[in-house]
Amino acid sequence: MTRYILGRVLQALGVLWAAFTLTFAILYLLPSDPMELQLAAAGLQADGISPQQLADLKHQYGLDQSIWGQYWTRLSGAVHGDFGMSLTQNLPVRDLIQARIGQTLLLTGCACTVSMVLGLALAYLATFVRWNPLRLFLTRLPALGASFPQFFIALMLIQFLSFKLGLFPAMGNTGWKSLVMPVATISVLTSSVLAQVLIKSFDDTLRQPYIVTARAKGLSRSAVHLKHALRNAALPAMTILGLVIGLSVTSSIIVETIYTRVGIGRLAQEAVLSQDVPVVLAVVTIAAAIFVTVNLIVDLLYPLLDPRIARNRGRVRVPAAQIEVSAA
Amino acid sequence: MTPAKDSRRTITPLVQITGLDVGYVRHRTVVPAVVGLDLTVAHGEIVAIVGESGSGKTTTANAVIGLLPENGRITAGSAIVDGVETAGARERTLRALRGSVVGLIPQDPMTGLNPTKRIGAQIAEVVRLRGLRGASAQAEVLEFLDRAGVSDPVLRARQYPHELSGGLRQRVLIAIALAGRPKLIIADEPTSALDVTVQKRILDHLSELARDEGISLLIITHDLAVAADRADKIVVMQHGRKVEEGVPAQIRDAPRQPYTKQLINAAPSLADHGRIVPRFDVRGQTAPEPILTMTSVSKTFPINDARRGQRGFNALEQVSISVPRGQTHALVGESGCGKTTTLRIALGLEAPTSGAVHLEGAQFSGLSWREQRPLRRKAQLVHQDPFATLDPKFTVVQSITEPLVSFGIGNRSSRQARARELLDQVALPESYLDRLPSELSGGQRQRVAIARALALGPDLLMLDEPVSALDALVQGQILSLLADLQSRLGLSYLFVSHDLSVVAQIAHTVSVMSRGRVVEDGPVAEVFTNPQNAYTQELLEAIPGRRATGIPA
Numbered sequence: 001m002t003r004y005i006l007g008r009v010l011q012a013l014g015v016l017w018a019a020f021t022l023t024f025a026i027l028y029l030l031p032s033d034p035m036e037l038q039l040a041a042a043g044l045q046a047d048g049i050s051p052q053q054l055a056d057l058k059h060q061y062g063l064d065q066s067i068w069g070q071y072w073t074r075l076s077g078a079v080h081g082d083f084g085m086s087l088t089q090n091l092p093v094r095d096l097i098q099a100r101i102g103q104t105l106l107l108t109g110c111a112c113t114v115s116m117v118l119g120l121a122l123a124y125l126a127t128f129v130r131w132n133p134l135r136l137f138l139t140r141l142p143a144l145g146a147s148f149p150q151f152f153i154a155l156m157l158i159q160f161l162s163f164k165l166g167l168f169p170a171m172g173n174t175g176w177k178s179l180v181m182p183v184a185t186i187s188v189l190t191s192s193v194l195a196q197v198l199i200k201s202f203d204d205t206l207r208q209p210y211i212v213t214a215r216a217k218g219l220s221r222s223a224v225h226l227k228h229a230l231r232n233a234a235l236p237a238m239t240i241l242g243l244v245i246g247l248s249v250t251s252s253i254i255v256e257t258i259y260t261r262v263g264i265g266r267l268a269q270e271a272v273l274s275q276d277v278p279v280v281l282a283v284v285t286i287a288a289a290i291f292v293t294v295n296l297i298v299d300l301l302y303p304l305l306d307p308r309i310a311r312n313r314g315r316v317r318v319p320a321a322q323i324e325v326s327a328a
Numbered sequence: 329m330t331p332a333k334d335s336r337r338t339i340t341p342l343v344q345i346t347g348l349d350v351g352y353v354r355h356r357t358v359v360p361a362v363v364g365l366d367l368t369v370a371h372g373e374i375v376a377i378v379g380e381s382g383s384g385k386t387t388t389a390n391a392v393i394g395l396l397p398e399n400g401r402i403t404a405g406s407a408i409v410d411g412v413e414t415a416g417a418r419e420r421t422l423r424a425l426r427g428s429v430v431g432l433i434p435q436d437p438m439t440g441l442n443p444t445k446r447i448g449a450q451i452a453e454v455v456r457l458r459g460l461r462g463a464s465a466q467a468e469v470l471e472f473l474d475r476a477g478v479s480d481p482v483l484r485a486r487q488y489p490h491e492l493s494g495g496l497r498q499r500v501l502i503a504i505a506l507a508g509r510p511k512l513i514i515a516d517e518p519t520s521a522l523d524v525t526v527q528k529r530i531l532d533h534l535s536e537l538a539r540d541e542g543i544s545l546l547i548i549t550h551d552l553a554v555a556a557d558r559a560d561k562i563v564v565m566q567h568g569r570k571v572e573e574g575v576p577a578q579i580r581d582a583p584r585q586p587y588t589k590q591l592i593n594a595a596p597s598l599a600d601h602g603r604i605v606p607r608f609d610v611r612g613q614t615a616p617e618p619i620l621t622m623t624s625v626s627k628t629f630p631i632n633d634a635r636r637g638q639r640g641f642n643a644l645e646q647v648s649i650s651v652p653r654g655q656t657h658a659l660v661g662e663s664g665c666g667k668t669t670t671l672r673i674a675l676g677l678e679a680p681t682s683g684a685v686h687l688e689g690a691q692f693s694g695l696s697w698r699e700q701r702p703l704r705r706k707a708q709l710v711h712q713d714p715f716a717t718l719d720p721k722f723t724v725v726q727s728i729t730e731p732l733v734s735f736g737i738g739n740r741s742s743r744q745a746r747a748r749e750l751l752d753q754v755a756l757p758e759s760y761l762d763r764l765p766s767e768l769s770g771g772q773r774q775r776v777a778i779a780r781a782l783a784l785g786p787d788l789l790m791l792d793e794p795v796s797a798l799d800a801l802v803q804g805q806i807l808s809l810l811a812d813l814q815s816r817l818g819l820s821y822l823f824v825s826h827d828l829s830v831v832a833q834i835a836h837t838v839s840v841m842s843r844g845r846v847v848e849d850g851p852v853a854e855v856f857t858n859p860q861n862a863y864t865q866e867l868l869e870a871i872p873g874r875r876a877t878g879i880p881a
Contacts, residue, residue, distance in 0.1 A: 209439040213501065215395060216434070217454045218427030218508060221419070227453070231444050307488040308443055 008299050012292045019288035020078060020281070024071055027277045061085065074281065083282035088274045093282045096267060101286070103173050104256070104263035108248040110179060111186035115244060118187060119194030120234070126195070127202040128225050139199060145192030150251055154185045154258045171260040182259050186251040190244045198237045205233040235306055242295035249287050340411070342512055342544050343369035343392060347405035348415070350387050350396065358403060361387040363568045365405070369512065369544050374535060376547040376555030378591065379565035380799040381770070385548045388565070389514045391415075392546070393430045394422030410511060427454055431505030433515040433534075437498035441489035447473075447500055448485030454507035468507070476503035477533050494663070495526040502534060512544040523662040523826050528870040531558060550799045553595040553829075553872040556580055564588050594800040595829075595872075604829060604871065607811075608836045609853040610655070615837070618650035619788050619820045620674060620707070625683030625693075627669055627844075643669045644844045647683070649822075651788065656814065656821040658835035658852070660828060660867065666844040667824045671790055674822060675709055676700045688787070705735065708781035712793035714773035718765040724751070724776050725761040731783045750779040753816075754809060771802035775809065782813070790822045795830060807833050829871050832856055840864045 049057075058064045062073050062084070077084055083093035119142075126138035161181060162170040168180050205211070206229055214228045252265030260266075264283055271279035303309040345367040351358035362384040369375045377385040390396045391407050394414050402415040410429045414422060426432075434440040442450060451469045460468060473481035476499045489497055498518065505513050515534065535558045538545040549555050555562050556576040564572040564579070564587065572585045583589050627644040644666045651657040659667045672678040674685060676692055685693040687703055695703075708731075711717040718727050728750055729743040738746065748758055754775040765773055774794060781789055791810070795803040811834060813819055825831050831838060832852060839849040840861065848861040859865045 209434050209436055210442045212395065213432070213434055213440050213504065214442065214453075216393060216426055216430075216432035217504065218423055218425075218457050219453060220423065223453075228442050228445070232442065235444070306444065308490045 005300065008296055012296045015292050016285070016288055020075065020285050021071075023281055023284040024074060027280060028067060028070075030275065030277075061087070074278075078282070078285060083285075084278040086271075086276055086279050088271075088276045088279075093278050096279065097264065097282060097286065100263050100267055103261060104249075104252050104265060107179065107182055107255070107261070107263060108186070108245065108252055110183045111190060111248045111251070112245050114183055115187040115191035115194055115248075116241075118191035119198055122191065122195040123198030123202055123233075124225070124230070126199050127206060127229075128222070142192040142195040142199065145188050146196065148188060150185055150189060150254050151258060153188055154181070154255060157181045157184060158258075173261045173263070178259075178261070182255045182261065185255050185258075186248050189251060190247050193247065194237065194240070194244055197240050198233060201236050202229060202233040205229045208232070231305075235302075238298055238302060238305070241298050242291060245294045246287075246291045249290055339370070341368040341370045342373075342410055343367070343546070344408045345388075345392075345405070348388075348391065348402065348407050349404035350384070350391050351401055351403050352397070353399040353401060358401060360403075361400075361568050362391070365565075365568075365570055367563060367570070369546055371511070372539070372542045372544055373561065374538060374545040374547065374559045375561045375563065376549060376559035377563045377565055378549055378552050378555045380550055380801055382567070383565040384568035385565050386516060387568075389432075389516055389546060389548050392512075393432055393514055394419075394425055395432070427457060427508035427510065429511055431508050431510035431513045433498075433501050433505050433513060433518050435517040437494050437501055440501050441497055443489055445488075446485065447487055447489065447492070451485070451500070451503055451507050454504055457508065472503040472507045473500070475506060475537065476500065477529075478503065495523075495530065498526075498530055499533075502530070502537075506537070510543065512546060513538065514546045514548065516548045517550070518547070524828065524870040524872075525662060525866055527554075528872070531872075551595060551872060552579075552591045552800065556595075557872050564591065590801060594804040604832045604856050604868065606832045606852040606856055607834070608655075610836045610851045611853050615652045616655065617653055619653045619688060620649075620651040620822060621686045622647060622649050622670070622674060623684045623686075624648055625670070625673055625680045625685065627666075627673060627678065628681045642844055644673070644680075647839075647841075647844070647846055649839050649846065649849070651820050651822050652837065653787075653820050654814070654818050655836040656823050656834050658823045658825060658831040658838040659841055660825055660831055660838060661841035662826060662867075664843075665841045667841055668792065669844075670841070671709075671792055671822065671824055675707065675790060676704070705784045706786050707788040707790060708784065708786040709790045709792065710774075710777050710781045710794050713797050714770055714777055715765075715797070717777055718773055720765050723762050723764055724756075724768075727765075727776060728780050728783055731780065735784060737784070746783065747779075750782055753782065753813065754779045769802075770798050771805060774798065774802075774806055778806075778809070778813075782817075786819075788820045788822065790824075792824045793826065794823075796825065796827060803830065804833075810834060828856065828867055840867065 055064070062070060065073065074084065081094060083097075085091070086093050086096055089096065122138060122141065126135060126141075129135045129138060158170045158181070161167045167177075169175075169178050170181075172178050206225075211224060211228060214224045219227070249265075252263060253269050254265070255261070256263040256265035257269050264286065267279060268283040270276075271283065345365055348362055348365040348367075349360060350362040351360045353359075365384075365388060367375075367377075367388070377388060379385045387396070387400070390400065391402060391414065392409055394417065396402070405415065407414045409425055412421060412425060412429075414425070441447070448466070448469050451472055452465055455465045455468045455472075469485055470481040473484055478484050478496060478499045484492070484496070484500070489500070492500065513534075518530065518534065531554065535545065537543065547555060547559060552562075552564075556579070559576060562574060562576055562579045563570055564585070566587050572579065572583065572588050579588060580592065583592060625644055625647045626642070629641045629643055647666070647670055649657060649659070649670070659670060661667050669678065673680050673693070676685075676695070680693055683693070684691060688706055690703065692700065692703055722730070725744065725747045728747045732738055732743050732746065737743075747761060751758060751760060756772060756775050756779070760768070760772070760776075765776070768776065778789075778794075794810075795806050798806065807830065810821065814821065821834070823831065823835055835852050837850065838852045838855050839846045840855065840863065841847065842863045848855055848859065848864050855864060856868065859868055
């Protein structure tokens with residue numbers, strides 16, 4: 001078991017390192033001079049300052065080092081939580097992120113919770129309802145939800161709930177009311193994705209012979225659904241929880257921009273537009289860290305929820321020969 | 329309408345089916361599955377419905393317990409169970425029958441239990457439906473486990489299904505069926521997924537329970553021998569209709585219908601009056617030179633044990649077998665005895681820990697994959713499950729010619745010609761070339777799998793339980809095809825099976841395996857008629873169809 005956990009943690013760190021390195025490589029290859037951007041942000045022209053001053057500035061930002069040197073500085077900094085200075089805002093990247101990450105975590109956390117509840121409820125209903133037209137409608141609903149562009153949903157919500165009915169504020173991040181529409185916008189997509197996987201999983205589970213056994217016992221339909229199908233159907237869907245949370249984080253870029261919320265997503269959008277390399281690198285690394293952590297947690301929880309895995313790990317493994325020859 | 333008024337008999341049968349039509353709705357039309365069925369099951373009676381897949385036997389059982397699939401409809405007739413009409417009944421009425429009047433033992437014990445629920449909880453559900461709670465419910469759970477023949481019920485109740493063997497899981501399913509205190513238990517192919525000795529013990533136990541407690545039993549099976557051993561009455565079904573009905577002795581000795589005769593011939597132990605009559609007798613003959621020999625092969629699998637550290641699991645110990653050229657050598661034994669490992673080593677899929685494998689006189693073991701590849705053409709494998717081994721997206725011709733493509737043999741047109749020739753050899757019409765596996769029956773798929781194995785013109789076929797997933801009648805057809813191919817093409821077979829009556833029909837020589845060792849080997853005619861080893865004797869006694877013919881089991 002310890003070996004399993006250690007392996008998973010190492011794997012997660014590896015993915016994180018790869019994400020950091022890849023982002024660094026892409027940003028370094030961009031055909032623009034970070035120094036020029038930096039000066040432009042300060043309202044200066046590159047020709048307006050002396051070569052000596054330029055060299056000093058480059059040294060200050062570490063831009064005079066070789067690519068490996070810069071990579072090493074950034075990587076060792078990132079490991080210690082130091083992502084350097086923002087090129088455009090003249091503030092440490094760490095401060096920028098610290099000021100915003102709470103809002104984004106709140107937004108994505110709420111969105112994930114809502115979409116899990118919604119997705120599960122929809123899948124449960126779609127497979128439980130017996131009246132065919134409604135069943136068909138509920139089964140097709142997720143496909144619709146997953147195909148609406150988020151900016152469209154966001155604009156519709158603003159138009160109706162905010163401008164027409166005045167229920168929720170169209171922008172800002174003060175109070176729970178400001179959270180409702182952004183969370184709704186993200187959840188439409190993520191709960192649809194979850195529901196699609198869960199419906200498929202429920203359908204497969206309900207076709208299993210042990211469901212027949214349960215029905216033959218004389219249990220009611222709802223007891224069969226709740227006590228025998230639900231857990232077995234939800235297990236495989238856990239593996240896409242990481243994906244759902246990843247989707248929520250990326251959605252926050254669009255959602256925070258549209259609803260003008262102060263968060264990591266909007267910071268990322270602004271940083272990309274102004275090619276603020278240290279900020280982009282930091283945001284990508286943090287997003288990757290969230291994704292990797294969630295997946296790690298799911299991997300570690302899975303054996304606790306599925307007795308078949310929990311009991312088998314570290315104990316007698318089935319000899320390869322007893323697994324069907326057909327596997328070969 | 330009460331059944332008492334309806335029936336003129338003094339004792340109303342527990343199940344009374346009259347003129348029952350059941351169909352499945354497909355594309356807005358009803359495809360009939362059962363037509364005009366009349367059937368009665370008296371209190372305490374054991375009735376067996378025998379037929380092939382598609383004969384409507386399972387549909388009948390589902391109608392009795394009210395578990396027809398969503399598209400299943402009772403279109404005519406009536407099925408009265410314990411005084412309740414199930415035709416056209418509401419879900420609520422049917423639910424009241426399930427469990428408490430009719431219990432079900434499903435077909436496959438490996439998938440019949442919820443994998444994420446403890447055994448005890450799965451039985452307790454049924455007990456609680458009768459209103460019991462707490463300690464008394466728990467006591468009943470243990471009692472039913474005990475009655476179903478599960479040893480150490482306290483431990484088993486805490487375990488999950490995957491921790492139990494197939495036989496134990498089947499017993500748990502029996503406990504679940506018993507726990508509702510039903511008047512009728514339906515056993516749907518209750519043991520076809522189990523080893524013969526386990527099958528025999530479980531069926532014996534089940535019929536004893538039924539007799540002791542006065543429970544009626546409805547056994548659904550494709551194997552007439554299984555039915556003949558235990559039932560009071562046998563109902564033979566074909567294409568949704570009842571073909572014949574009678575007591576076992578009458579069905580066996582004086583079958584009226586040609587279809588029943590066919591079924592009897594497909595159950596060799598019945599046909600030969602309960603004796604195993606091997607088809608080939610090679611006693612006293614000098615065996616032809618072997619095409620495949622395995623000499624003192626052992627295989628140890630490493631096991632990671634958290635508490636006891638690295639250990640070895642001896643899957644095979646000093647196994648020596650030889651397959652005579654142009655003949656069939658069989659490996660028999662129960663699951664876990666090492667037959668499959670032996671086959672994998674013979675195929676070169678697994679390296680032996682010690683010992684040697686010779687194919688066509690050439691050392692096979694210890695070669696690299698690349699070096700083995702030319703030898704691979706000489707030995708081909710046919711799998712157990714014809715439903716899983718054909719790529720569902722490949723047409724028949726694509727499946728058959730795949731080995732030719734992979735070895736780069738011939739061009740497009742010569743491969744097509746070879747495919748046609750192969751289909752002809754396995755007695756399938758040429759028009760099947762473009763069919764997909766989903767358009768074929770189980771037997772036809774196995775024929776395609778055999779054709780694919782023959783594509784490279786091998787000298788040796790390794791057959792891994794090639795007929796155990798098939799109905800009795802189809803089994804017989806595939807076995808005669810194999811025998812026919814052997815005599816025409818001079819093939820040698822290494823035939824793995826748990827079913828001794830199948831082995832007797834195809835093999836010349838046999839090795840009986842148990843716990844990774846060969847406990848007895850020799851000509852089938854010798855080993856099966858004069859078994860020396862106690863384990864071989866046990867296997868032979870477990871073959872169904874003996875009791876019905878008066879041979880003490």
